[in-house]
Amino acid sequence: MLRTVRNASLAGLGALAALGLALIVTAPRWASPGADSAPGRRYITGIFEDPSARNPWARHGPNGTVWNSYVSAGALPALFGYTTERLDWVPRLAQDVPSPLEYDEQQRLWRSTVRLKRNILWSDGTPVTAHDVAFTFDAIMRFGAIKLGGNFPSYAPDDVLARVRALDDDNVEFLMHRRDARYRFGVLTSPIFQKGFWEPHVKAALMAEDPLRAIFDVDVTGEPVAGAFLRGTWERGSFIDRPVNRRFTPDTATEELFANGAVRLTDGKGETWTGYGQPDGAPVLRVSNVPRVDAVHYKVYGSQAAGVLALQAGEVSFLYNSLGLEKGFEDQLKSQPGITIVRNPSNSVRFMGFNFRREPMRRPAFRQAVATLIDRQFITERVLQGVATPRVSVVPVDNTFWHNPDVIEYGKGLTRADRIRDAVRILEGEGFSWTRKPQLGADGTLIQPGQGLRMPDGQPVRPLNLLSPTESYDPLRATFAAWVERWLNEVGIPVRKNYLAFNVLISRANDQQDFDMWISGFTLTLYPAYLNTMFHSRYTSPRARNTAGYVSREYDALVDEFLGEADDMNRARTLALRLQEILARDLPWIPLFETPIVEAYRSDQVTFPTTRGLNGLQGARNNEMPGLIESVDLAQ
């Protein structure tokens, strides 16, 4: 028996040896490449998640994440873009601003043309032409901008854009159903896809069973780009490395901003464009878009904690994170030598919204009383210790062109006692009453909270709900909810906060419209098209974005006018300021606060052209043009 086992084992060993020999003979051979031949000057950054795709259709589609956008930044050109820091809308691929919209009687469409700069090259050496532009819009419209989702409906809004035609290599014609500012701030900021690379893919995808999946799945390794860095190499879960584009011909080699608001752009051939007035004196900011590193490298870390340690050790020069550094990490890094921490506003808003479909939220006096009771400064400064900043207008302060700093702020500068007195006065003015009215002592402290609040018709105000994200999802919004609940109950408004998982919250408020008040937030766009989509009465149905159900003919008319102003930006601005005044008065929302983006970078390794701006260092311009970043320590 033992002998049999031993013999079987020996036979097995022999078979295994033969298998091993066969494996050695047939071993795949990866020729040893020797030392890394790639240039060594890399701008190394940390990211915390893989992008879901590098494919630009997927990036701008519904699956687009911030990580997709970071690692593909600046790859594809656009006709127009925004300046660094100040965010002025300026030509990029375009030689000048578009021609004013003119009505074409024959076609019954509005018409505008854009002339392209010459000799801007794709990385395969071919020029970027009007045919690429026309192909891009044609492809988007064939797939259907709405179906593509994500940013595409703003790049080719089907109620605005009729078609796009290349008149020759340098001129492109846009035909529109109506005058609409989305032409400038949506259509003309669309990424441009190279016709040569994408045309066969688009044709094949349109014939596929699922065209969108087919186009989102196209492998973009080797896709020609027009930006400073190529698509490069991607090892999932580990890194993305983008070597410099040796054929890079910047559409904007130098960008100069002047104190009087003027902008001067110089392209790669030395030709200049000037806008927003004539330059006066020395520029306050001068940015040169010439790559100073040989590659941009994105290293994937599984957690922010590991990334922060890597930054501390100098393994990376900067960490991308759309939410910014958490307070603990900021404290950990701020005393470290070689590390600089910067704080910038984010282009977002956190607000408390009302449901106008229900009593008493539909009453302006009720909303004004609530707004008067909410002391944003107290919560942001005293409770939250400055991790958030109070917000008054829907449009962020740092979106300087569109922001209105002079909107009404209920309860501004009042003490708690005065806020209560004012709120009671407003409610009484509307006819509200109490079984026990709130009472204040001589020193202003609340002696007796209000009880039994009644509507002007004498009916008791039913218990109200205030939906909010949970503490684990967003402690800041949860904190606001707790304080709002307390302050409203002090004057007898029977409200109870209800913490919900974020998707449940969205579902309740947005889809079912089953709420009284809710606290939520949005990331915003530079051009405030959200003044239309979030407040116009045409968007009040379930799943549309006017969750409040706010209906104002005055507002609707003005916002239509604002959207229709596609040529005169100063008039558009005046209209935007007026719209913010109406919103602050009518209060479909009470803007609460915004969270600054806190970021850290190795100032002993890199410099940024500017560290100020909406959304911080990872904001649009720095992110679009990694070539702006200068490596201090070339040994990196």
Added chain:
Amino acid sequence: MTRFLVQRLLQSLVLLVLVIAAVFLIFQVMPGDITTVMVSPETPPEARQAVIERLGLDRPVHERFAIYMRGLVQFDLGAAFPTASFHGGQPVTAIIAERLPRTVLLFVVVVVVNYALGFAIGKRIAWRRGGIAELLPTAIGVVLHNVFTPVAGLVLLWLFALRFGLFPFGGWQDFTRWRPFIERGLTSNDVFVPMIGTGAFFVAWTLLLLRSTSGMDRPSMRRAARAAGFAVFVVGALVWWQRTALLPLALDVLYHMTLPVLALVLIGFATPMLVMRDSMLETMRDDFVLTARAKGLPDRQVRDRHAARAALLPIATSFALAVALVVDGAVITETLFSWPGMGQALLRSVTEKNYPVTMGVVIVAGTTVLLAHLIVDLLYAAIDPRVRHA
């Protein structure tokens, strides 16, 4: 035995279907609209509806479950939803195929080291019961076992990566070493799979070698034969890796594995150690141990050849289950050490409600656990004559 095997296989299959149905249903009854995690609230309603239809989310639950099960029978685990961490439409099997080897390599190494260490220490502390030699390792093991995994990981990262600069902050590869290969089309699995294969080959080779040389009468001859056998393996493996030119990359992976392995071993070795200790204490009271001692055999021989061998059964069971549960343990470690394997896929897919991916991972994990149970049952039946199946 055949009847028992068939019965157990059928039981496992039914269990697996129940697990799949439970996971599927959990995602359906979770509050909130699943599409809100896939499309931004700012997405126009028409675009949102288009996404819903494209993913088949407008169909009734039972229909979706039936479609899923039909696909499963054909080894099609469906496609990922388009959420933050996953590319929409990517086959779940591709996601698993990409990540499984990383998890298997890291955690099988951890489990093997844990059990080797636990076995070695466990038998010794049981043998010297009551003294400091038992108390100290037990106390250290229990204390470390109760350290929260992320804390242990962060302390190790801080100490060995930041302070001493001995190890990297995570990941599995040094970019400059790997980049030229990746540009030629190499994927990390071209290294991971052969590494796992080398390990498996080593285990099979060792078992057969020990078996085939066990009958040699002269110990010196047996030792020489075994040494020669191991040398053949080492030379063969080195030649294979050398020919592929991937040896530096494999060593790089091992280097990157050091900190996560260290963290998990420090936390985990106590479990097998205490199991082994308890089992040894039981065995040491058995008559055959007394007989061995009475025969005048050396202490070490009694401990290793008689007591420890007999005490091995519970630890072998525990080992099989530990191997099966690697995905469970991978969730935190993979995130902390930037090792994107099955655990990280599970974590992200659950938080993003990407249930095709979650289900794929759960099915793989569940199948492994059920298989491990089956193997353990069969092992018991084969090894322990007291266990009989009707």
